[in-house]
Amino acid sequence: MLAAVGLFSIVDVALKMLVQYYPPMQVSCIRAATSLPVVLLPLLLARRWRQLRTSRPGFHLLRGVLGIGSLLAYVQALKLLSLSNMYAIFLSAPLMIAALSVVVLRERVDWHRWLGITAGLVGVVIILRPGLAGFTGLGGLAALLAALCYALNAISMRALGRTDSTASMVVWYLVVMAVVAGILAAPDWVTMDLAHLHWIVLLGITGALAQQALTEAFRRAPASAVAPFEYTALLWGIGLDFALWGVLPSPLVLAGGTVVVGGGLYVLHRERKASS
Numbered sequence: 001m002l003a004a005v006g007l008f009s010i011v012d013v014a015l016k017m018l019v020q021y022y023p024p025m026q027v028s029c030i031r032a033a034t035s036l037p038v039v040l041l042p043l044l045l046a047r048r049w050r051q052l053r054t055s056r057p058g059f060h061l062l063r064g065v066l067g068i069g070s071l072l073a074y075v076q077a078l079k080l081l082s083l084s085n086m087y088a089i090f091l092s093a094p095l096m097i098a099a100l101s102v103v104v105l106r107e108r109v110d111w112h113r114w115l116g117i118t119a120g121l122v123g124v125v126i127i128l129r130p131g132l133a134g135f136t137g138l139g140g141l142a143a144l145l146a147a148l149c150y151a152l153n154a155i156s157m158r159a160l161g162r163t164d165s166t167a168s169m170v171v172w173y174l175v176v177m178a179v180v181a182g183i184l185a186a187p188d189w190v191t192m193d194l195a196h197l198h199w200i201v202l203l204g205i206t207g208a209l210a211q212q213a214l215t216e217a218f219r220r221a222p223a224s225a226v227a228p229f230e231y232t233a234l235l236w237g238i239g240l241d242f243a244l245w246g247v248l249p250s251p252l253v254l255a256g257g258t259v260v261v262g263g264g265l266y267v268l269h270r271e272r273k274a275s276s
Contacts, residue, residue: 001217001229007210009083009236013244014203016078018196024075025185028068032177034204035211039170051167056160063156063169064176070149071177073142080139084249087237088127088257089143094227094264095120096151101223104155112270113224120263126256154218154227161219169215170208225275228268231261 011031018027043049054060077086095117101107127140160169192200217226234257241247249257 001214001226002232004210004213004217005230005233006236007206007213009233009240010206011203011210012078012083012237013240014199014206015075016083017199018203019075019079021193021196022190023185023188024072024079025181026189027075028071029178029181029185030200031071031203031207032067032174032181034200035208036171036174036178038205038208039167039174039212043167043171048167051165052171054164054168054172056163057172059156059160060169060172061176063153063160063173064180066149066153066156067173067177068181070146070153071181073146073149077139077143077146080137081143082237082245082247082249083241084234084237084247084257085127085253086139086143087233088249088253088260089124089140090147090150091231091234091257091260091264092120092124092144093147093150093154094230094267095260096148097154097227098224098267100151100155101158105158105223107222107224110270110274113267116263116266116270118263119266120260123256123259123261123263126259127253154223157215157218158223161215166212166216166219169219170211173215174208174211224267225272228264231264234261 015027015031018030022030043051074090077090081089098113098117124144157169217229238249241249
């Protein structure tokens, strides 16, 4: 999960660069399509095509649709917000995952973990500042919608991982995303500029590796235990914002982000204590 978060931070830099020149739906299609060869090549060389078999195609379709929804909202948030501000809001996703794991997966979450979940959501409210002049607006709402779609996708990964391999989940997820996003993007498709080729290649390689690591993490461990490691994204966001754009988050965003991370770390603490 730590590897996935670090790689996805690099993916986000590439997405943020590309969305300045291409429509969000086209960028979503590129994100999925460029990762497919990276994932399929090792399977081809090792002749492990059997790992792509699945008995639950409908589940893969659902994951692909959720992935498109999450990525579209995510790209819109990246377009409007700095990385650290976007991450501070998106990091409500692990808390949503912990809550949804109770309803959907019947995983047990005690009151201590609910306390951490509530604290994290309070942090999100601090960041969004509803009703105040500083409200983050469309970018903040887009990041929140992306977090919800991501949380639902993570829960579906956990459920699908009981029957399907990591390779199957990653490949069919990317296939559905590439096809559906490509069809929707076709009417407004913008010709790709060779000057952006390095960002596209970077997007494909890091996106494939990140998706592989993320899927493996949720397949191997309870969703509410894995999700809090997402909070390391805030550190990546702050570091990359400062290194690439010279931007630092506002004190209020840092305060809200600290509350969100604190809630998630408390959930992680309870998970470790419960398993010991």
